[in-house]
Amino acid sequence: MPDLSIEIAGVRLANPLVLASGIWGTTPELLERAARAGAGAVTAKTCTPGPRRGHRNPTALDWGHGLLNAMGLPNPGAEEEAGMLAEARRRISPLGVALIASIAADTVEGFAEAASIVSRARPELIEVNISCPNVAAGHGEMFAASPDAAAEATRAVKRATSIPCLVKLSPQVADIAAVARAVAAAGADGITAVNTLPGMLVDAETGLPILANRTGGISGPALKPVALRCVYEVCAAVGIPVIGTGGVGTGVDALEMISVGATAVGVGTAVAAGGEGIFARILDEMGGWMIARGFGSLAAIRGRAHRAPPVGRESNLPPVPGWRPA
Ligand code: SIN
Numbered sequence: 001m002p003d004l005s006i007e008i009a010g011v012r013l014a015n016p017l018v019l020a021s022g023i024w025g026t027t028p029e030l031l032e033r034a035a036r037a038g039a040g041a042v043t044a045k046t047c048t049p050g051p052r053r054g055h056r057n058p059t060a061l062d063w064g065h066g067l068l069n070a071m072g073l074p075n076p077g078a079e080e081e082a083g084m085l086a087e088a089r090r091r092i093s094p095l096g097v098a099l100i101a102s103i104a105a106d107t108v109e110g111f112a113e114a115a116s117i118v119s120r121a122r123p124e125l126i127e128v129n130i131s132c133p134n135v136a137a138g139h140g141e142m143f144a145a146s147p148d149a150a151a152e153a154t155r156a157v158k159r160a161t162s163i164p165c166l167v168k169l170s171p172q173v174a175d176i177a178a179v180a181r182a183v184a185a186a187g188a189d190g191i192t193a194v195n196t197l198p199g200m201l202v203d204a205e206t207g208l209p210i211l212a213n214r215t216g217g218i219s220g221p222a223l224k225p226v227a228l229r230c231v232y233e234v235c236a237a238v239g240i241p242v243i244g245t246g247g248v249g250t251g252v253d254a255l256e257m258i259s260v261g262a263t264a265v266g267v268g269t270a271v272a273a274g275g276e277g278i279f280a281r282i283l284d285e286m287g288g289w290m291i292a293r294g295f296g297s298l299a300a301i302r303g304r305a306h307r308a309p310p311v312g313r314e315s316n317l318p319p320v321p322g323w324r325p326a
Contacts, residue, residue, distance in 0.1 A: 009164035009189035013040035020268030035097035037276030047081035066220020070213035078117035085121035098124040112160035131170035131195035144170040147182030154186035164189035177237035220269035235261025251285020
């Protein structure tokens with residue numbers, strides 16, 4: 001079996017698969033289940049400084065090409081979350097699996113508060129969710145919408161905790177590379193790219209939006225090409241490591257994410273659809289694919305899209321300037 005281990009923001013993972021936030025991240029038992037099933041790291045559901053009820057049902061729908069969800073960040077608040085994270089850490093640390101807390105807030109101060117509270121549980125990493133498409137931050141738009149706001153939230157978290165932080169970006173911005181550069185300059189230790197992409201489904205009979213929130217975030221297979229493009233642009237722009245997330249459900253999907261420059265790979269909707277067996281399947285497929293092609297490590301695959309011409313086509317495109325393995 002090829003070496004699938006990676007390092008992200010100083011944390012060593014046995015393999016690059018990360019349970020994405022929002023799927024199974026609400027209890028220690030579910031996080032442990034993903035860890036036992038083979039994830040290299042597991043991310044908890046996002047918490048905010050205080051409790052949030054979330055949106056009314058219906059909040060999620062499988063539309064055949066992935067999920068559309070607008071949960072509205074339901075969570076018990078950072079204090080209770082810290083207790084949940086401490087218990088999750090107690091269960092998964094002996095398995096050699098890293099725990100990632102996830103935080104969001106309406107204000108810069110709220111990001112600092114949530115970061116400081118969840119840090120008590122000593123997760124290995126904190127994901128800073130500045131990109132939920134289903135709630136408006138205090139200033140009316142997500143922090144990920146502007147490089148300055150994204151950098152401010154990042155700086156606040158970095159001041160509040162010594163735990164390395166990964167900033168989660170949105171695909172719904174004009175220039176994701178600019179946002180990535182801003183959070184990297186503000187001290188982010190890594191980036192998660194990307195959150196869901198806003199979308200909508202309508203019931204033809206009633207003519208009404210299906211989700212109670214009307215719009216929601218698209219995840220799963222429909223998001224994959226968007227996510228690959230975003231990760232490609234982010235990796236060309238910054239040297240910090242990236243968790244590539246969006247539509248990964250097979251070993252080949254995961255290797256494509258690594259080819260565009262990702263260090264690790266988030267798996268979310270595929271876990272919801274296929275259960276925990278998905279981690280072992282993806283890892284087996286990655287190993288088999290790499291053996292068949294003579295790749296001994298992920299380092300040899302990482303970033304190939306930045307060097308190679310498009311498959312089947314002559315290309316005179318120069319390599320993307322500035323890209324280097326994280
Ligand atoms: C939600 O809770 O509405 C989704 C969370 C996210 O996409 O960040």
